[in-house]
Amino acid sequence: MTAPALLASVVNPAGRVGQLREATRDLGWAALLALPALAVFATFTFLPFVRAIWLSLNVTDIVGSPVTFVGPAYYLRILGLDDTSTQTYLRSILTTVEFTLLVVPVSIVGPLALALLANQRLSGIAFFRTIFSSPVAISVASASVVFALLYNPSVGVLQWLVNGLGLHVKGVLLDPATALPAVALVTIWTASGFHFIILLAGLQGIPEDLHEGAQVDGAGRWRILTRVTLPLLTPTLMFLVIISTINAFQAFTQFNVLIASGGPGGSTNVLVFALYSSFFKDNRYGFASAISVVLFIVLLALSLLQYKLLERRVHYQ
Amino acid sequence: MTAPALARPVTQTVAKPTIGVALDVVLYVLLGVAALVTLSPLLFALSLAFQGPTLAPSIIPDLTRLDWGVFVAVFQREPLLVRWIVNSFVVALAVTAAQLATSSLAAFALVYLQFPGKTVLFFVFLATLLIPWEATVVPNYLLVTSLHWKDSYAGLIAPFLAGGFGIFLLRQHFLTIPRELYEAAVMDGCGRMRFLWKVLLPLSRPALGTLAIYTFLNTYNQYYWPLLVTDSAVWRTTQVGITFFRSSEVQLFNLQMAATLVVTLPTLLLVIVGLRQLVRGLTAGAVKG
Numbered sequence: 045m046t047a048p049a050l051l052a053s054v055v056n057p058a059g060r061v062g063q064l065r066e067a068t069r070d071l072g073w074a075a076l077l078a079l080p081a082l083a084v085f086a087t088f089t090f091l092p093f094v095r096a097i098w099l100s101l102n103v104t105d106i107v108g109s110p111v112t113f114v115g116p117a118y119y120l121r122i123l124g125l126d127d128t129s130t131q132t133y134l135r136s137i138l139t140t141v142e143f144t145l146l147v148v149p150v151s152i153v154g155p156l157a158l159a160l161l162a163n164q165r166l167s168g169i170a171f172f173r174t175i176f177s178s179p180v181a182i183s184v185a186s187a188s189v190v191f192a193l194l195y196n197p198s199v200g201v202l203q204w205l206v207n208g209l210g211l212h213v214k215g216v217l218l219d220p221a222t223a224l225p226a227v228a229l230v231t232i233w234t235a236s237g238f239h240f241i242i243l244l245a246g247l248q249g250i251p252e253d254l255h256e257g258a259q260v261d262g263a264g265r266w267r268i269l270t271r272v273t274l275p276l277l278t279p280t281l282m283f284l285v286i287i288s289t290i291n292a293f294q295a296f297t298q299f300n301v302l303i304a305s306g307g308p309g310g311s312t313n314v315l316v317f318a319l320y321s322s323f324f325k326d327n328r329y330g331f332a333s334a335i336s337v338v339l340f341i342v343l344l345a346l347s348l349l350q351y352k353l354l355e356r357r358v359h360y361q
Numbered sequence: 362m363t364a365p366a367l368a369r370p371v372t373q374t375v376a377k378p379t380i381g382v383a384l385d386v387v388l389y390v391l392l393g394v395a396a397l398v399t400l401s402p403l404l405f406a407l408s409l410a411f412q413g414p415t416l417a418p419s420i421i422p423d424l425t426r427l428d429w430g431v432f433v434a435v436f437q438r439e440p441l442l443v444r445w446i447v448n449s450f451v452v453a454l455a456v457t458a459a460q461l462a463t464s465s466l467a468a469f470a471l472v473y474l475q476f477p478g479k480t481v482l483f484f485v486f487l488a489t490l491l492i493p494w495e496a497t498v499v500p501n502y503l504l505v506t507s508l509h510w511k512d513s514y515a516g517l518i519a520p521f522l523a524g525g526f527g528i529f530l531l532r533q534h535f536l537t538i539p540r541e542l543y544e545a546a547v548m549d550g551c552g553r554m555r556f557l558w559k560v561l562l563p564l565s566r567p568a569l570g571t572l573a574i575y576t577f578l579n580t581y582n583q584y585y586w587p588l589l590v591t592d593s594a595v596w597r598t599t600q601v602g603i604t605f606f607r608s609s610e611v612q613l614f615n616l617q618m619a620a621t622l623v624v625t626l627p628t629l630l631l632v633i634v635g636l637r638q639l640v641r642g643l644t645a646g647a648v649k650g
Contacts, residue, residue, distance in 0.1 A: 164388055194402065196614075
């Protein structure tokens with residue numbers, strides 16, 4: 045008998061030490077196996093997050109060291125509540141919301157239509173499914189480079205469309221009225237592949253006998269779609285609404301490649317772009333950190349909403 | 362969930378009435394139009410690439426005079442394009458390999474090992490999903506700068522060596538494997554590591570495949586972080602490289618498009634080959650049918 049086991053049998057004949065040993069027997073292994081991931085998260089997620097909160101309460105120097113503690117001053121600035129009462133950042137928040145509203149509905153309804161089409165039993169349908177999924181491979185940066193030329197007035201592809209709708213002809217990215225929708229369109233296209241994949245899977249998860257039952261009861265195609273298919277698809281739709289909202293709030297690449305500034309009249313200066321300009325161009329690390337914390341709070345609220353809604357598994361039956 | 366999208370075999374319906382045939386024709390027309398719209402940005406890029414250095418390209422190129430040489434010319438015009446592709450592959454492969462390793466180990470600990478603080482560890486990993494990249498980008502940029510990791514593979518790779526998504530994807534998969542397998546293996550004197558390597562990981566190939574494709578795609582397509590941590594042109598990745606190439610060759614539409622198509626090709630091929638794999642793994646977690 046080993047010494048600890050002997051000790052255990054003396055001190056605790058009922059074997060509670062044994063149970064404790066049972067509960068902790070893998071502690072060493074667990075620590076060792078979780079360590080690599082924990083070290084990465086500590087270095088690049090948790091500590092930076094704490095540091096961002098601290099920086100957001102300070103004026104920083106050119107290398108990002110805190111110089112003067114200013115408390116919530118930057119947050120008041122962002123919300124337009126301090127003496128300067130600048131509305132720039134409140135406007136950024138509104139622009140971000142507007143961008144999200146432009147992106148989310150279309151980027152779900154469009155792929156939904158594609159998924160309904162691709163869910164038909166036709167020969168060769170796998171080919172179409174691959175095509176509809178293909179935008180998942182294309183980076184936002186590549187898509188933005190292509191769309192930059194599509195939008196280029198000298199290429200003239202959009203010219204007939206622009207003329208037809210009576211819009212300005214100087215280029216959609218230079219007009220405050222069309223710049224944000226133009227960026228939204230790139231976003232919708234690049235997101236469509238992933239959304240299509242998820243929606244088609246959702247459609248295929250609906251038991252077929254439900255459709256057949258409705259058909260036997262004499263329901264038409266449209267009625268089956270609106271009364272059976274879509275209600276049963278609500279969990280998938282909710283998932284995509286939240287995910288695409290979060291992604292729209294984080295969109296940066298398309299703004300930097302297509303516009304690379306606050307846009308015509310500041311019309312595309314979304315929050316993430318304002319964050320980037322203030323730290324990467326202006327070296328205002330404290331202020332940029334405050335924007336990032338505001339963004340974190342908004343995204344956290346959206347994530348929590350997602351868990352709540354998905355847990356309830358909305359079904360309205 | 363029953364069968365996941367695209368993984369389900371496409372079955373032919375037998376003997377359709379005439380109305381069914383007419384409907385099929387309508388469906389094919391709709392599918393064709395939708396496919397054309399979906400592919401239009403890529404077709405547009407291809408069309409412009411083929412038309413030579415013109416400032417007034419047309420929508421459809423002259424099919425008898427396609428300029429295939431543009432795909433060679435672009436490598437001559439931008440010799441660093443090869444280096445950018447190498448950079449992107451090095452970074453994406455390293456991050457993918459590291460995430461497979463760190464996620465497997467962490468998920469194994471979460472599912473199979475018994476230790477105090479297991480719940481805490483679970484929530485620590487969960488928290489990483491709730492802290493968005495933007496909330497840590499300023500300190501991370503300052504950290505990498507102070508370590509002199511700008512313009513290096515270390516700076517491009519290090520922040521992504523582990524990911525909450527991968528840990529939870531593998532945890533979900535490990536939970537579907539009967540626990541008795543582990544208990545029996547350990548009882549027979551099979552070590553924990555041996556079980557992980559010889560039993561669990563081979564059984565988890567589909568989930569690992571999904572994670573690998575997903576991580577590779579995301580890393581290869583990164584833009585924001587590589588933009589921040591690369592100052593010299595040699596260290597750019599493809600995504601940052603093509604956007605700089607675009608601003609330096611504003612007038613050369615064909616070369617811009619050729620460069621973009623060249624760097625998109627690897628991920629496009631990966632998706633065409635690995636689509637079923639990707640779909641099967643992703644939708645198992647995302648869609649609760």
